[in-house]
Amino acid sequence: MKKKITIFLILGLLIYFIDILNNDDKYTKDIYISDQEINSLVIAWESQVGRKPNQNELINILNDYIQEEILYREALALGLDENDRIIKRRLAQKITFLKQETFLEKPPIDEIINFYKSNIDLYYINPTFSFTHYFFSNEENGKKRAEVFFEQLVNKTTLSKSDPFLLGKNFAYKSSDEIDRDFGMNFSNHFNIMQTDIWSKPIQSSFGFHIVKIVDKQEGYLPDIKDIFSQVELDYANNIKEQLLEKYIMDVRAEYNIIINPNFKIE
Amino acid sequence: MKYIKNVALLVVGLYVTTLFFIYLDLEEKRPIISLFKLFQSNSSLEVIDYALDETDKKKTPISSNKDRNAYYGDLHVHTKHSFDAYIFGVTASPDDAYSWAKGKTIKHPLGFDMKNDEPLDFYAVTDHGFFMGMMQAYADPSGKMSNYEFTKAFHNLNDPENVTVESAGQRSNIFSSILAAAIIDPYPLWHPKVIKAYFNNHTQFALRAFDDRIHKSAWADVARAAEEHNDPGTFTTFLGYEYTTSSDVEGGNLHRNVIFNSSKGPIRPWTRIDSINPEDLWTWQDNLRAKGVDSVAIPHNSNGSNGQMFEVESFYGEALDREYAEKRMRNEPIVEITQVKGTSDTHPLLSPDDEWADFEIMDRRVGSRPPTYSMPAGSYVRDAYLRGLTLEFMLQGNPYKFGLIGSSDTHVAAASFDESDFWMKVGVLDGTAENRGTVPLSEENIGRLEEYMQAFNQPDSTKTLEQGEYANTGFTQWGASGLAAVWSEENSRDSIFNAFKRKETFATTGTRMAVRFFAGYNLEKIDLDSDSLISEAYESGVTMGSELLHNEDKRHPQFIIWAQQDKNSAPLQRVQIIKGQMNMNSGKPSEKIYDVACSDGLEVDPITNRCPDNGARVNINDCSISKNVGASELKTLWEDPDFDPSQKAFYYVRVLENPTCRWSTWDAIKAGYKPREDLHETIQERAWSSPIWYIPAYEDIDVIPLGGTVELRNFD
Numbered sequence: 014m015k016k017k018i019t020i021f022l023i024l025g026l027l028i029y030f031i032d033i034l035n036n037d038d039k040y041t042k043d044i045y046i047s048d049q050e051i052n053s054l055v056i057a058w059e060s061q062v063g064r065k066p067n068q069n070e071l072i073n074i075l076n077d078y079i080q081e082e083i084l085y086r087e088a089l090a091l092g093l094d095e096n097d098r099i100i101k102r103r104l105a106q107k108i109t110f111l112k113q114e115t116f117l118e119k120p121p122i123d124e125i126i127n128f129y130k131s132n133i134d135l136y137y138i139n140p141t142f143s144f145t146h147y148f149f150s151n152e153e154n155g156k157k158r159a160e161v162f163f164e165q166l167v168n169k170t171t172l173s174k175s176d177p178f179l180l181g182k183n184f185a186y187k188s189s190d191e192i193d194r195d196f197g198m199n200f201s202n203h204f205n206i207m208q209t210d211i212w213s214k215p216i217q218s219s220f221g222f223h224i225v226k227i228v229d230k231q232e233g234y235l236p237d238i239k240d241i242f243s244q245v246e247l248d249y250a251n252n253i254k255e256q257l258l259e260k261y262i263m264d265v266r267a268e269y270n271i272i273i274n275p276n277f278k279i280e
Numbered sequence: 281m282k283y284i285k286n287v288a289l290l291v292v293g294l295y296v297t298t299l300f301f302i303y304l305d306l307e308e309k310r311p312i313i314s315l316f317k318l319f320q321s322n323s324s325l326e327v328i329d330y331a332l333d334e335t336d337k338k339k340t341p342i343s344s345n346k347d348r349n350a351y352y353g354d355l356h357v358h359t360k361h362s363f364d365a366y367i368f369g370v371t372a373s374p375d376d377a378y379s380w381a382k383g384k385t386i387k388h389p390l391g392f393d394m395k396n397d398e399p400l401d402f403y404a405v406t407d408h409g410f411f412m413g414m415m416q417a418y419a420d421p422s423g424k425m426s427n428y429e430f431t432k433a434f435h436n437l438n439d440p441e442n443v444t445v446e447s448a449g450q451r452s453n454i455f456s457s458i459l460a461a462a463i464i465d466p467y468p469l470w471h472p473k474v475i476k477a478y479f480n481n482h483t484q485f486a487l488r489a490f491d492d493r494i495h496k497s498a499w500a501d502v503a504r505a506a507e508e509h510n511d512p513g514t515f516t517t518f519l520g521y522e523y524t525t526s527s528d529v530e531g532g533n534l535h536r537n538v539i540f541n542s543s544k545g546p547i548r549p550w551t552r553i554d555s556i557n558p559e560d561l562w563t564w565q566d567n568l569r570a571k572g573v574d575s576v577a578i579p580h581n582s583n584g585s586n587g588q589m590f591e592v593e594s595f596y597g598e599a600l601d602r603e604y605a606e607k608r609m610r611n612e613p614i615v616e617i618t619q620v621k622g623t624s625d626t627h628p629l630l631s632p633d634d635e636w637a638d639f640e641i642m643d644r645r646v647g648s649r650p651p652t653y654s655m656p657a658g659s660y661v662r663d664a665y666l667r668g669l670t671l672e673f674m675l676q677g678n679p680y681k682f683g684l685i686g687s688s689d690t691h692v693a694a695a696s697f698d699e700s701d702f703w704m705k706v707g708v709l710d711g712t713a714e715n716r717g718t719v720p721l722s723e724e725n726i727g728r729l730e731e732y733m734q735a736f737n738q739p740d741s742t743k744t745l746e747q748g749e750y751a752n753t754g755f756t757q758w759g760a761s762g763l764a765a766v767w768s769e770e771n772s773r774d775s776i777f778n779a780f781k782r783k784e785t786f787a788t789t790g791t792r793m794a795v796r797f798f799a800g801y802n803l804e805k806i807d808l809d810s811d812s813l814i815s816e817a818y819e820s821g822v823t824m825g826s827e828l829l830h831n832e833d834k835r836h837p838q839f840i841i842w843a844q845q846d847k848n849s850a851p852l853q854r855v856q857i858i859k860g861q862m863n864m865n866s867g868k869p870s871e872k873i874y875d876v877a878c879s880d881g882l883e884v885d886p887i888t889n890r891c892p893d894n895g896a897r898v899n900i901n902d903c904s905i906s907k908n909v910g911a912s913e914l915k916t917l918w919e920d921p922d923f924d925p926s927q928k929a930f931y932y933v934r935v936l937e938n939p940t941c942r943w944s945t946w947d948a949i950k951a952g953y954k955p956r957e958d959l960h961e962t963i964q965e966r967a968w969s970s971p972i973w974y975i976p977a978y979e980d981i982d983v984i985p986l987g988g989t990v991e992l993r994n995f996d
Contacts, residue, residue, distance in 0.1 A: 060950055061392050063700060143343075151912040177813045179794055179844040179913060180350065185343030186513070194398060197847035219847030220912045 044082050045272045046075070054078055055279055065279055075273065081105045083265055120249055128249040129238045135248065136236060141186040142204055143229040148178035148221060155221035163224055166212050176221070186231065196223070299470060302478050322481040324550045324564060327571050330503035330519065331543035342513035344775075347814045348767040348784070350794045351776060353402030354381070354695045355520065355578060355764050356537055356619060356687035360438075361407040361498045362522075365691040366415035367455045368707035369443040372693035374405040374505035380694040382515055388703055389443050390711040394694040395701070398792070398848070401771050402764075403509075404518035405502055405693075406537045409549030411463060412521065413498020417491060425491060430462040446728060448708050448715065452735035456649060462489045483553050496548055507543055512772040519545045523561055523577065525552040526647070527595070532588030532654075533581050533646035534558055536612070537687075538565070541574040541777040557595045559604075562611040576780050580616035580689065583624040584646035587658030590667055590680055605677025614780050617661050617787045617968055618686040618762035620696070620705045621646065625934075625968060627656035630663050634858075634873055636936065636964065640789070642757045649737040651754055662860065665930050665971065666869040669862040672928065683783025683825045683970030684932070686762025686790075697790030699963070700903070702760045702943035709753075716755040718947035718956065720748030729753075747953055756959055760943045761789040765967075767796075767823070783825025786933075788967040791846035795855075797824040797933045797969040801831045803838040808915055813840075824932075825970040830977045836923045837974060841876055842915040843935040849965060850938040851910025854878050854891045857918060861929035864976070876918045879911035879938075886921075896938035898962045900955065903941035910938045925976055932971035936964045 054074050058066055066074060084105035129136065147162060149155035153176065165172050180195050189201035197219030207213050207227055215222040238245060358365045359374050369389035380386045381403035385395045417425045418434035425431050433454050436442060466486045467473050477485035484490045499521070506517040520539040526532060536558065538549070550564045558577075565575050582589035594600060617624050622642025631637040645654045657663060661684065668680030688695035690705045704710040709732075713719045721729060726742060729751050733741035743752045765786045766779035779785060786795050796814065800821025806813060817840050822828050828837055845852045855877040862869050875884045878891030885892070896909040920931075939962040945955040955961045 061701075063946075063950055152914075174809060175811070176809055177811045179796065179842055181345060181347055181814070182811045183345075185345075186341060187343075190399075220844065 042268055043270050043272060044079060046078065046274075048274055048277055050078075051075070051273075051277055052279075071279070079266075079271055080262055083262065083269060087265055120246070120253070125242075125246055125249050126238060128252065129245045132248070133235055136241060136245070138234055138236060139188045139190075140233040141188050141231045142192065142201075142227055143183075143185045143187070143231075144204075144225055144227045145183045146178070146226070147175040147224040148182075149215070149223070150176045150221040152221075156215070156217075159215035159222035159224060163212075163215055166224065175224075178220070178223075183228075196220075298475060302475065303469065305478075320479055320481055324481065324546055324548060324554060325567055325571065326547040327544055327568070327573055328503075328547050329544045330500070330507055332504075332507045342770050342772060344770045346769060347818065348769055348779075349771075350765055350767060351401035351516075351771055352763050352765050352788075352792055353400050353404070353516070353776075354687050354690075355402075355404045355406065355518065355539055355685065356522070356580060356616065356689045357403060357405050357693065357695065358407050358522075358689070358691040359405055359693045360416060361413045361502060362691060363408055363411045363415050363459065364455060365407075365707065366419070366438065367451050367459070368691060368709050369438055369447070369451065370692050370707045371438050371443075374407075374502050374693075375508070377405050377693035378403060378505055378509035378515075378517060382509070386694055388692055388694075388711055389438075389707040390445065392703075392711075394692065394696070394703060396694065399515070400695075402516040402518070402776055404520040404537075404539055405505065406520040406522045406539075407498075407502060408524045409521040409538075409551040410524050410553060411490065411495070411551075412549060413494050413501075414490065416498075417494045418489075425489075425494075428462075428488065430458055430489070433458050443708060445708060445712055445715070449728060449731035449735060451708060452732050456735050456737070463487065465489060481554075482548075484551075487553070492548075499548055503543075503545060510773065512770075514771060516771055516773050516776055518773065518777070519543070521549040523549075523551060523558075525556045525558060525561075527586075527588050528556065530586050530588070531645050531648055531652070532586040533584045534579070534589060535581055535646070536561065536577040536579050537616070538575050538577050539777075539780070542773060544573050546573070559595055559607070562607050565611045566607070574777070575611075576614060576777075577612045578614055578616050578685065578687075579612060580619060580687070581621050581624070581642075581646050582615070582659050582661065582664070583622045583627075583642050584644060584648075584654050585659050586645050586652075587655040590658045590660075590664035592658075592667055592671060600671060600676045600679060602675075602677030605671070605679035608679040609681055612682060613783050614683040614685050614785055614970075615661060615664075616687050616762075616764075617684045618789055619689040620758050620761060621689060622757060622759065623761065623789065624660050626660045626662040629656050630660055631871060634871075636934070636966075638960075639966070640757075640759045640761065640963070644754065644757070651736075651738060662858065662871060666860050666862075666871065669860065669869050669928050669930070670867070673862055673864070673867050681973060683780075683785045684787045684968050685764035685766075685780075685785050686787035687764050688762065697760055697763065699760045699790075699941060699943040700946045702946065704755060704758060710755050710758070713947040713951055715751055715753060716758075716944075716947065717743070717751040717753050718756065718944045718959075719750075719951045719953050720745075721751055725751075746957055750956065756944060756956070759789070759963075763788045763790055763792065765792075765794070783970045784823055785825065786967055786969045789963075789965045791849040791937065791965045793846050793849075793852070793935055793937070793965075793967040794844045795933055795935050795967050795969050796840070796842040797972065798822065798840040799826075799828045799837050799931065799972045799974075801833075801835045801837060803840050803917060806840070806917075808840070808917060813842075822972060824972060827973045827975050829975050830925060834925055836919055836925070839876075839918045839920075839931065839972075840916075841918060841933050842913070843877075843933070843967070844913045845911070845937070846965075850896070850905055850940050851912060852879055852914050853894055853896060853910055853936045853938045853964065855914045855916070856934045856936070857920075857931055858934055859920065859922075859929060859931050861924070861927045864927055872922065873934075874918075874920075877914040877916040879914065880909060894938070898939050898941055900941070900945060900961055901949070903946060903949065905938060905940055927974075928976060929974040930971040931974070933967075933969040935967040937966065939964050 058074055149159040162173055192201035193199060200218050203216050209227045209230055213225045215224055357377050359372050359377050360366050360370050372386060376386050380396055381400045383396050383399040385393050388394050417423050418431040419437040421435040465488050474486045477483055503519050506519045510517040518539045520537055523536045523538055525534045527534060579589055623640040626637045628637045643654055644651045664680040668678040672678040692707050696703045710716050714721055714725055726749055730741045740752050742749045766776050767784045768775040768779040798817040798821040802820050806816045841855055843852060843855050854875050857874045857876050860871045874889045875891045878884060880894045882892050894909055896906045898905050942960055942963045944959050945961050948955040
């Protein structure tokens with residue numbers, strides 16, 4: 014009789030220890046992303062954007078997911094426990110915020126100046142164009158008329174009629190972005206290769222065809238740091254915050270193994 | 281000892297006397313000498329210059345065009361400082377709002393990206409003035425407001441882990457019950473804060489839930505962000521806020537946005553707690569104007585006003601007069617005709633002969649619980665114009681001679697104009713297609729929705745249709761609209777603000793169509809194909825927002841209309857003139873719609889005044905549209921075939937695009953469903969110009985309405 018009880022006791026202890034060992038699973042450093050998981054990520058993305066992601070976008074989605082998973086697990090390790098899909102994402106966000114808050118003191122001026130020097134493209138003022146144009150509307154056989162008109166310009170013969178353009182004839186100090194906003198279809202791309210004071214060949218816009226002459230080009234320039242100091246200071250602080258977070262993620266990520274099916278294809 | 285006792289008695293005596301006089305004043309039993317009025321100051325009239333003391337940035341010069349450019353913007357944007365936005369999970373700041381407008385992506389409260397592919401030219405953050413900034417203070421569990429019992433429900437409300445779709449019910453409850461009870465809780469009459477409120481003309485001091493320091497700092501944050509992001513020549517911001525008032529009894533929406541013309545503004549916004557009567561708002565604006573701070577108030581959602589936005593009587597039911605008309609027009613030159621909560625051009629019941637009247641109709645009173653029908657008469661812009669003519673006929677002046685803009689009224693800092701990528705406007709509440717009611721609800725969400733709808737006193741939380749149970753949130757009546765557009769010389773505060781004042785504005789439902797509109801008596805001499813068309817039209821005619829006086833030689837007016845499509849949206853289908861007129865003999869107003877230019881070389885039928893069908897169609901399975909149909913621009917010279925020189929009239933332009941999918945259709949097909957059978961599947965995006973008013977010669981009018989006199993006839 015006593016013997017039986019001992020056996021049960023030993024069995025019980027065994028089960029208990031196995032259980033403890035199994036529980037350790039929670040702290041594994043493997044991230045396994047199943048095909049199903051990827052599919053559901055793709056579907057979620059698609060429902061917001063309206064199309065399937067391309068290769069680069071898929072990599073970004075996965076990276077986001079991995080980042081989220083890592084932050085989630087770190088949060089779990091901190092004891093903020095609860096297994097819910099939404100809580101999971103929220104906890105990840107929370108730790109993101111925590112890591113960003115750690116940088117608060119006023120940064121030294123040298124560092125701000127260095128930041129400005131190494132990020133000049135952020136502050137570069139883009140070139141602007143002042144130009145005039147002849148317009149040939151889509152509504153009245155614009156392409157053909159523009160070609161004829163261009164011939165006449167080149168041969169210096171009498172010019173036929175062009176159309177008025179609703180947004181005007183002469184444009185001053187327009188940046189590439191602004192030109193594209195008014196004309197569409199990456200219209201400004203042509204401007205970079207055009208010479209000042211020479212009529213262009215007909216260029217297509219969303220509304221018809223244009224023969225353009227750049228009258229004046231204001232070269233781009235870099236403003237002095239004194240003039241934009243507060244902006245640089247703000248950008249510097251934001252940058253440090255982002256770096257801190259990135260560093261934190263990279264440090265932790267090194268401890269993880271990431272397992273993804275190498276043969277995965279989007280359905 | 282006796283001395284101290286005397287002093288104490290004196291102090292108590294003075295205190296009680298003060299209270300007594302305040303009591304008399306508040307209860308409208310005015311004391312014979314309003315002595316205490318002399319000690320009152322008006323805190324809402326203190327002017328602050330919020331300009332940043334920055335050395336002038338080196339900038340590329342601002343280009344100016346005397347023929348004026350079209351600039352697009354939004355004058356109705358809420359951020360976390362608005363009480364409702366904060367409760368609906370919004371943490372985006374005014375800085376985020378302006379960054380978004382300039383092209384940066386920001387996050388929706390539910391975590392997805394809100395992109396802006398096409399930056400705007402101008403933007404104004406207009407948070408609710410009423411309790412501005414207070415919600416954030418309630419949510420802080422360690423702040424000084426946390427001692428109040430009612431703030432418990434707010435604690436940590438917008439911490440990231442609490443901003444979820446599931447929280448919509450709890451949020452609605454806070455919004456409808458807890459907040460509503462808290463904000464009307466005043467201190468007792470003897471409390472020193474009540475005396476302070478009285479002497480500062482600042483009722484909010486007397487409310488427990490209000491803290492002046494927090495309120496002013498939120499307003500200062502709005503002003504600072506506007507100053508920091510204002511970039512003359514490239515991007516214009518305006519200091520502004522929303523005056524959120526409604527009529528006392530029927531809950532008619534009388535909301536207005538107040539937009540200031542410079543970096544100068546009042547130290548605090550003047551709100552519905554100061555007065556719920558918009559006429560008092562105009563007095564305040566007049567007073568500020570006298571101190572050099574100009575502003576315009578822009579009414580919105582007249583559709584949800586139950587006929588009260590464009591009433592024919594005053595707030596207290598008195599007859600309107602010319603003084604009222606002048607005061608209103610001085611302060612409210614423009615009206616928001618379209619936004620997320622529906623379009624207020626006209627209603628099918630008001631305009632039975634307008635085939636395009638049934639467009640984005642939102643037929644409920646704004647914020648009504650339970651949802652209650654809003655009477656169309658007096659709620660729509662076209663009706664207001666006609667009422668203006670009637671009032672003028674009755675010699676009461678015309679208070680409804682306003683121009684038109686659109687705006688979004690987004691509450692998530694980023695406006696949503698794109699039908700195919702629509703996040704609506706109230707954060708957690710309408711951030712998903714299920715909550716918007718465009719795809720069927722999943723099992724678990726039916727129960728959740730019930731809780732949420734109960735908070736809004738709406739017993740029917742769902743609606744059963746072919747494909748399942750849908751949320752009956754009312755959001756299906758909302759839409760992806762609209763934009764404010766101006767014709768101004770340059771992209772700067774002065775230039776754009778002046779366009780508001782002269783009403784040289786137009787509204788679109790979110791796409792960037794452009795429309796020119798001129799009237800005159802010699803316009804046929806202008807070559808429509810000449811580059812000088814616009815400068816000649818400005819020279820010999822008047823443009824949108826103006827009056828056209830009668831012609832000595834009894835000539836009929838001519839109109840030049842020129843519209844251009846949005847390069848990223850559907851081509852144009854037709855351009856129309858909407859005419860309203862007053863029969864000066866019968867006093868009967870009427871309206872008529874003329875198609876004036878058709879796409880694809882089609883001609884207007886002279887009997888029906890309509891263009892033939894251009895054949896543009898939408899494929900509902902994938903939202904693709906007919907190719908090679910429609911026009912990139914439409915341009916015409918038009919004469920009114922029914923013109924009568926003796927009749928007052930207004931003319932405005934409506935530009936219609938070819939049909940495209942409505943946002944609700946996009947929501948459904950993206951989720952693999954068919955669009956709901958009870959909603960419009962497609963819409964025709966459109967633009968409206970501000971009207972031109974024709975003013976006849978007074979000799980031509982020979983009937984005098986009852987009560988009028990011949991002398992009074994000598995108007996204009």
